[in-house]
Amino acid sequence: MREGGLEAPFRRPLDWENPDFYDEANLDAEMRRVLDICHGCRRCFNLCDSFPRLFDLVDGSAKGEIETVASADFKKVVDACTLCDMCFLTKCPYVPPHEFDLDFPHLMLRYRAVEAKKNGVGFADRQLAETDRNGSVATKIAPLANWATDCSHHAARNALEKVAGLHHEAALPKYSKQILEALAKETPVAVNREAPGFGRRAVIYATCFGEYNDPGVGLAARAVLAKNGVETEILHPHCCGMPLLEQGLIGDVAASAKQVAAAFEPWIDKGYDIVALVPSCALMLKFEWPLIVTDDPKVKRLAASTYDLSEYVVGISRKEGLAEGLAPIEGGVAFHVSCHSRAQNIGRKGAELLSLIPQADVAVIERCSGHGGAWGYKTANFETALKVGKPVARQAQSSGKAYIVSECPLSGPHIVQGMERLDAEAKKPELLAHPIEILARAYGVK
Template sequence: MREGSLEAPIRHPLDWKSADFYDEAKLDAEMRRVFDICHTCRRCFNLCDSFPRLFDLVDESKSGELDTVASADFKSVVDACTLCDMCFMTKCPYVPPHEFNIDFPHLILRYRAVEAKKKGVSFADRELAETDRNGKWATLIAGAANWATRRGSPLRGIEEKIAGLDENAQLPKYASRTLEVEAAAAPPARNEAGPAKGRKAVLYATCYGDYNDTSIGMAALAVLAKNGVETKVVNPHCCGMPKLEQGLIDEVAEAARKVAEAFAPYINDGYDIVAPVPSCALMLKFEWPLILPEDESVKRLAKSTFDLSEYVVDIARKEGLAEGMAPIDGGVAFHVSCHSRAQNIGQKGAELLALIPQADVTVVERCSGHGGAWGYKKGNFETAMKVGKPAARQIQGAGKKHVVSECPLAGLHIEQEIETLGGEAPEPQLVGHPIVLMARAYGVTGV
C-alpha cells in the first residue's frame, strides 16, 4: 500500500442531495473507516483539537483501538473541527486521488449535515449565522451594539447564557456606515494613467467588510484606484460560511445561486470579482463548485474570483504597481490565515507586504485558533486560546510594530491572545488587512 500520492490533491463534489449522504449507518461506517486511518497515522496531532480528542478516545478505550470507541463519542471530535482545511491541505498523505480517499473536513461537514437534518440547529446558532440581517440592523445602532458586545459589558453574561458567546471573547465591532454607503459617499479618484487601467473589478464587500471593518474595503478601493482599476462595491448576500459550519448545505447552495446570479452581469461585462476576506474567497472559489458542480454560473464565478492579496500581487507581476509608496516603519508580523492557505495560492499577503518599501515582514504560519463563530462559543473559547497561543508567542517575539492577518477575525483573536501573554514588550498595533498598510504607504488617510 503506497503512502501519499504523487498526484496533486483533488476534492470530490459533495453528494449532499443523495439519500445515502444522510444515512446514519453509512455515515458511521465512513467515520470509522477514516478515523481508523487517522489513528494509525497521527500526523495531524498538532493541528486543531479534533485529532487529540480522537486519539484520546482510542487510547483510553478498552482495546486501545477504534472498535471499542462508542459512535456517540465521535461528536466531541466533530465539535472541535473548525473546517479550517489544514489537515487536508498540509498534513494528510491520503487525500484524493490516493485510494484511501480521505477528506476529513468534508466528512465532518457530512456529520453536521446529518445532525442538522435529524435534530435541527439551535435557535441561537441559527440567529448568529444570519450575518447579513444582523449586520444591517447593528450598523443602524452601532454605538449601542458595540457597547452591548464589548468585553466587560454588563450584558455579556446574559449573552453567554442566551447565545452561548463566551463573555471573555473579544467580539468584532460594527461600523456606523456600511462599506457600500461609505464608498458611495467618498469614492476614490481613479488614476486614469495607472498601470492596471484596463482592469475592472467588483469588490465583494462580504459581511465583515460591509458591516464590521470598512477600512479594509476602503483601503482596497484606494489602492486599486491608484493603480487605474475601475472598481465597484457589491454585497448581494453572505457567502454562507457560517451556515456551512452548521451543516446547512442547502441554505449555502441557495446563497451561492443568489450571489452567482448577482455577479453574472459584471462578469459578462469583463469585471473580476475580488473578495477581501479569505473565508469568503474560499467559498466562492472552491466550496460552492463542490456543492453545485453542475451550476455553470457558480463555476464561472469561481473562475472569475480572486482573493484581494492575490489580485494586487497579480497586478504587481503583470502590469507593475503605481509608484509613490512611502516606507512603513517598525516592521510587520504577518499571520497567514488558514483559509488563505486553503486557497493554495501561496503567501500572497506576505508578497503584497513585500511590495511596500522597508516593510520588514516576519511571516507566522500557525493557526490563530479562532475558527470563526466556533472560537467565540462557551466551551470552545479556552481551546481557541490554547490552539492560537504559539502564533501569538511568535508574533510577540518578532518585536514588530504592526501585526496583520488577512483574516480579520483571526487578527482580533491574536490581539487578545497577545494581551494574555504579558511581558514588558509593547504590544504590536493590529491592522485589519495587508491592503490597509499598502494604502497607508500610498498616503491614504482614514484607514
C-alpha cells in the same frame, strides 16, 4: 502530490442531495474507516483539537482500537473541527486520488449535516449565522450594539453568554455606523489612468465583515486599486454562507451560492474580475461552492472569476507592475497567514503584498491562530482556541513589530488577546484588519 503517486490531489463534490449522505449507519461506518486511518497516521497531531481528542478517544478505549469507541463519542471530534481545511491541504497523504480517499473536513461537515437534518440547529447558533440580517440591524444601532458586546461591560456580556453561548471574554467584532456600499458612494475615488494596471475592472465583494463591521478594509482596497488604475464597484448581494456551512446547513449554502452568482453574472459579462475582501469568503466562492452546486454554470463561472484581495494586488504587481508612490512603513509588520488563505493554495500572497513596500520588514507567522470563525467565540471553545493559538501569539509578541495583521479579520483580535494572556503589561503592536490597509498607508492614503 499524493503519497506513492504523482497525481495532483483533488476534492470530490459533496453528494449532499443523495439520501444516502444522511444515512446514519453509512456515516458511522465511514467515520470509523476514516478515524481509524487518522489514528494510525497522526500527522495532524499539531493542528486543531479534533485530532488530540480522536487519539485520546481511541487510546483510552477498551482495546485501544476504533472498534471499541462509542459512536456517540465521535461528536467530540466533530465539535472541535473548525473546517480550516489544513489537514486536507497540508498534512494528509491519503486524499484523493489515493485509494484511502480521505477528506476529513468534509466528513466532519457531513456529520454536522446529518445532525442538522435529524435534530435541527440550536436557536442561538441559527441566529448567529444570519450575518446579513444581524449586520443590517446592528449597523443601525451601532453604538448600542458595540456597547453591549464590549468585554468591559460585564453584565451585558454575561447575559450574552447565557443567551447565545458566546464567551464573555471573547473579543467580538464591532459594527460600523454605515455599511461599506453606502460609504463608497459618498467617497468617490479617481482612477489613476497613468498606472500600469489601467484598464482592469473589478467588483469588490464586500463580504459581511467588510459591509457591516469594518468598511475600512474595502475602502483601503478600493483606494489602492484606484492608485493602480483599476476601476472598481462594491457589491454585497448576500453572505457567502460560511457560517451556515459550519452548522451543516448545506442546502442554505447552495441557495446563497446561486443568489450571489446570479448577482455577479452581469458584471462578469462586462469583463469585471471579482475580488473578495475576506479569505474565507474567497475560499467559498472559488472552491466550496462548485463542490456543493455542481450544475450551475453561473457558480462555476464566478469561481473562475474570483480572486482573493491579496492575490489580486500581487497579480497586478507581477503582470503590469504597481504604480509609483509607495513609501517605507516604520516599525515592521508581524503578519499572520490565515488558514483560509493557505487553503486557497495560492501561496503566501499577503506576505508578498507586504513585501512590495520599500524596505519591507515582515515577520511571517504561518500557523493556525486557533480561532476558527464563530467557533472560537463560543464558551465551550474559547479557552481551547487560545491554547491552539498560543504559539502564534508568542511569535507575534517576540517579533517586536509595530504592526500586527492577519488576512482573517477574526484572527487578528484573537491573536492580540493571546498576547495579552502571555503578558498584559507588554507593549502591543497596532492591529490592522488586512495587509491592504498597510499598503494603503504606504501610498499615503488615510
